[in-house]
Amino acid sequence: MKKMVQFGVIARNFSNSSAMQSAIKNITVIGGGLMGSGIAQVSAQAGQNVTLVDLSPEVLAKSQKSIGANLGRVAKKVYKDKPQDGEKFVAESMARIKTSTDPAAAAKSADLVVEAIVENMGVKHKLFKQLDAVAPEHTIFASNTSSLSINEICSVVKRKDRFGGLHFFNPVPVMRLLEVVRGAETSDATYKTMMEWGKAVGKTCITCKDTPGFVVNRLLVPYICEAIRLYERGDASARDIDTAMKLGAGYPMGPLELADYVGLDTNKFILDGWHNKYPDQPLFKPIPLLNKLVSEGKLGVKAGEGFYKYEKK
Numbered sequence: 023m024k025k026m027v028q029f030g031v032i033a034r035n036f037s038n039s040s041a042m043q044s045a046i047k048n049i050t051v052i053g054g055g056l057m058g059s060g061i062a063q064v065s066a067q068a069g070q071n072v073t074l075v076d077l078s079p080e081v082l083a084k085s086q087k088s089i090g091a092n093l094g095r096v097a098k099k100v101y102k103d104k105p106q107d108g109e110k111f112v113a114e115s116m117a118r119i120k121t122s123t124d125p126a127a128a129a130k131s132a133d134l135v136v137e138a139i140v141e142n143m144g145v146k147h148k149l150f151k152q153l154d155a156v157a158p159e160h161t162i163f164a165s166n167t168s169s170l171s172i173n174e175i176c177s178v179v180k181r182k183d184r185f186g187g188l189h190f191f192n193p194v195p196v197m198r199l200l201e202v203v204r205g206a207e208t209s210d211a212t213y214k215t216m217m218e219w220g221k222a223v224g225k226t227c228i229t230c231k232d233t234p235g236f237v238v239n240r241l242l243v244p245y246i247c248e249a250i251r252l253y254e255r256g257d258a259s260a261r262d263i264d265t266a267m268k269l270g271a272g273y274p275m276g277p278l279e280l281a282d283y284v285g286l287d288t289n290k291f292i293l294d295g296w297h298n299k300y301p302d303q304p305l306f307k308p309i310p311l312l313n314k315l316v317s318e319g320k321l322g323v324k325a326g327e328g329f330y331k332y333e334k335k
């Protein structure tokens with residue numbers, strides 16, 4: 023049943039993508055990690071010309087490999103009875119993705135730049151300042167930030183009217199939502215273009231103001247944190263907390279599994295950032311157990327251990 027639901031989602035996303043039109047034809051995705059590679063994939067499979075940028079050629083090679091494998095999964099389902107069409111779909115989608123290690127050069131031909139680099143304000147500022155000087159006048163900039171303020175990120179660029187948030191969810195090819203975030207100065211035209219582009223790449227878009235965590239993370243992160251506190255107090259085992267939320271609330275993953283999946287460092291980074299900004303909010307208070315796991319390098323799935331142990335990929 024679960025497989026059927028997932029199959030339906032991927033197939034629906036794909037057919038929506040083909041049918042929708044967008045003013046954006048050339049997109050540059052900066053950051054070729056977990057999120058950037060997914061954003062590049064859904065854009066390419068929707069017919070967009072993509073330049074995927076990372077500072078590391080090794081990351082780009084790994085991203086291309088995983089995008090190829092994930093497109094293969096989509097093709098197997100969508101073109102179940104027409105394997106040759108499936109092969110063509112994979113080859114054509116892959117051919118739309120170029121890679122680069124030079125963000126400035128890649129921004130010169132972009133209608134839209136989606137930034138998915140490390141969650142650090144200083145690093146994001148440095149990148150956008152550099153891009154603002156070279157990107158064409160019409161180019162829209164967007165950040166995929168999980169928790170930082172869009173207004174603060176765009177404070178370093180001149181094109182504040184052509185800047186917004188495009189917040190995808192992990193794993194990008196599977197999760198159907200896109201949060202479209204309007205900053206204080208995002209123009210109506212930019213907002214409209216971002217919404218149309220989101221639909222064109224197969225996502226259901228919701229709109230949110232530039233508030234901490236937007237909609238999903240404002241609800242999800244405190245929920246995950248409350249689960250960690252519950253476990254820390256010894257009220258229930260990790261397995262029982264996860265089983266409870268899967269079977270009792272119908273979530274696909276329990277909160278501690280999800281924390282491991284997102285990355286415990288990411289969870290800690292979000293919580294610490296919000297705690298610094300809103301020190302009186304009890305939901306954002308630091309969690310000793312989370313700090314301990316992160317300091318021990320137990321960052322979740324990517325590190326082979328978090329609340330659970332995993333086989334390293």
Ligand SMILES: C[C@H](O)CC(=O)SCCNC(=O)CCNC(=O)[C@H](O)C(C)(C)COP(=O)(O)OP(=O)(O)OC[C@H]1O[C@@H](n2cnc3c(N)ncnc32)[C@H](O)[C@@H]1OP(=O)(O)O
Pocket residue numbers: 024025028032092095167168169190191192193194195196197239242274275280284288
């Ligand atoms: C912190 C940030 O700012 C915001 C966030 O992103 S918060 C996190 C949001 N994400 C979630 O909440 C995820 C919750 N979990 C889930 O929805 C599901 O457990 C899941 C989709 C990850 C996996 O689904 P599940 O059915 O258990 O596993 P599985 O059978 O392996 O996968 C189902 C299909 O999804 C696809 N899939 C799974 N993981 C994938 C990935 N990483 N990339 C691409 N496709 C993937 C595959 O196509 C797979 O099909 P297959 O049968 O061909 O393998």
Ligand SMILES: NC(=O)c1ccc[n+]([C@@H]2O[C@H](COP(=O)([O-])OP(=O)(O)OC[C@H]3O[C@@H](n4cnc5c(N)ncnc54)[C@H](O)[C@@H]3O)[C@@H](O)[C@H]2O)c1
Pocket residue numbers: 052053054055056057058075076077078081125137138139140141142145149166167168169189190191192283284285288
């Ligand atoms: N992991 C999630 O579940 C998730 C979900 C939604 C949003 N986000 C957000 O997306 C962004 C990226 O997260 P991720 O999980 O993909 O991180 P990641 O660590 O997997 O990938 C980030 C990539 O950016 C590259 N990079 C860093 N600085 C760069 C620069 N100046 N120019 C080009 N490349 C650079 C790194 O080499 C790395 O490969 C963050 O802002 C994060 O908060 C993450």
